[in-house]
Amino acid sequence: MEKAKFIWMDGKFLPWDEAKVHILTHTLHYGNGVFEGTRAYQTEKGLAIFRLRDHTKRLLNSAKIVKIDVPYSLEELEKVQIELLRKNGFKNNVYIRPIIFLGYGKMGLYHIGAPVQVAVASWEWGTYLGEEGLEKGIRVKISSFSRNSVKSTFGKAKVVANYLNSQMAKYEAIEAGYEEALLLDEEGFVAEGSGECFFIVRDGVLITPPNDNSLESITQATVIELAKDRGIPVERRRITRDEVYIADEAFFTGTAAEITPIREVDGRVIGNGKRGEMTTQLQADYFDVVYGRNPKYHHYLTFI
Ligand SMILES: Cc1ncc(COP(=O)(O)O)c(C=O)c1O
Numbered sequence: 001m002e003k004a005k006f007i008w009m010d011g012k013f014l015p016w017d018e019a020k021v022h023i024l025t026h027t028l029h030y031g032n033g034v035f036e037g038t039r040a041y042q043t044e045k046g047l048a049i050f051r052l053r054d055h056t057k058r059l060l061n062s063a064k065i066v067k068i069d070v071p072y073s074l075e076e077l078e079k080v081q082i083e084l085l086r087k088n089g090f091k092n093n094v095y096i097r098p099i100i101f102l103g104y105g106k107m108g109l110y111h112i113g114a115p116v117q118v119a120v121a122s123w124e125w126g127t128y129l130g131e132e133g134l135e136k137g138i139r140v141k142i143s144s145f146s147r148n149s150v151k152s153t154f155g156k157a158k159v160v161a162n163y164l165n166s167q168m169a170k171y172e173a174i175e176a177g178y179e180e181a182l183l184l185d186e187e188g189f190v191a192e193g194s195g196e197c198f199f200i201v202r203d204g205v206l207i208t209p210p211n212d213n214s215l216e217s218i219t220q221a222t223v224i225e226l227a228k229d230r231g232i233p234v235e236r237r238r239i240t241r242d243e244v245y246i247a248d249e250a251f252f253t254g255t256a257a258e259i260t261p262i263r264e265v266d267g268r269v270i271g272n273g274k275r276g277e278m279t280t281q282l283q284a285d286y287f288d289v290v291y292g293r294n295p296k297y298h299h300y301l302t303f304i
Helices: 026-030 052-065 074-088 131-136 162-175 218-229 241-245 277-290 295-300
Strands: 006-009 012-015 033-035 038-043 046-050 094-102 116-124 138-146 180-184 190-193 197-202 205-208 234-236 249-254 258-265 301-303
Touching: 006 074, 012 074, 026 094, 033 052, 046 074, 052 074, 052 094, 052 218, 074 094, 074 116, 131 258, 138 162, 138 249, 162 180, 180 258, 197 218, 197 241, 205 218, 218 234, 218 249, 218 258, 218 277, 249 277, 258 277, 295 301
Parallel strands: 138 180, 138 258, 205 234
Antiparallel strands: 006 012, 006 116, 033 094, 038 046, 038 094, 046 301, 094 116, 180 190, 190 197, 197 205, 197 249, 249 258
């Protein structure tokens, strides 16, 4: 990771190396903290954050779900992210990581009363699953882990604790020689990737599961809009493992992963084993939107 000049923390812009926490930080021990992952792209008119409002709203919703009272408003948090990018003077595309966590001062599981801390870091970041992955597609393993049960955890909250499940699934997939994990829910239907939502194409229809057991992905919502613009029929319904194997195309969506084609799942080649036609089209459309080349979606961009 490339260091940037500043990180914003609890109201101040600190030099990168000075944004530190105490070892008894509550979140570090008990896993209650919420975060976001947002990207900013170098457009022709300069750096622009993609869907800043939606990401910031989701951050505050995540905090609400896990009973963390945030001492900043939506507008204040948006302003901080814009200011931070200005101060860091980035030359390339950027990833933004706001985090709201419980700090030092109280131990024990009852978290009410623990100090709430807020920080935003940002750094220059390229592709998450590799340039080659974006072009040629990746190899995916269906995880032996089920996605966190909605009976016990909150899939709509981007909460720190959820990512143990993601981390273990990702580790397992990589150790087995794959690039990413696809997690099923406890009934065996596709939930999501370790940090992405999932789509397949069958007979010209774009299919993605409802967000019953996944984050409400902002990239997924954008792709659905773009598909509708092209007149592509979209279905939101459950997908089983065997249907994944016989899909014509498959891809992941996420802020980090962008639109990453999937060329193989569990040793089964998907379609012709290359980035599919519809995937190629939607990927190009997505990059047009984030790079400001589609005026219809300029409202999703916040210029720095
Ligand atoms: C578990 C999980 N699912 C899905 C996504 C994709 O969401 P988005 O498109 O809003 O980045 C992410 C990434 O934030 C994630 O961590």
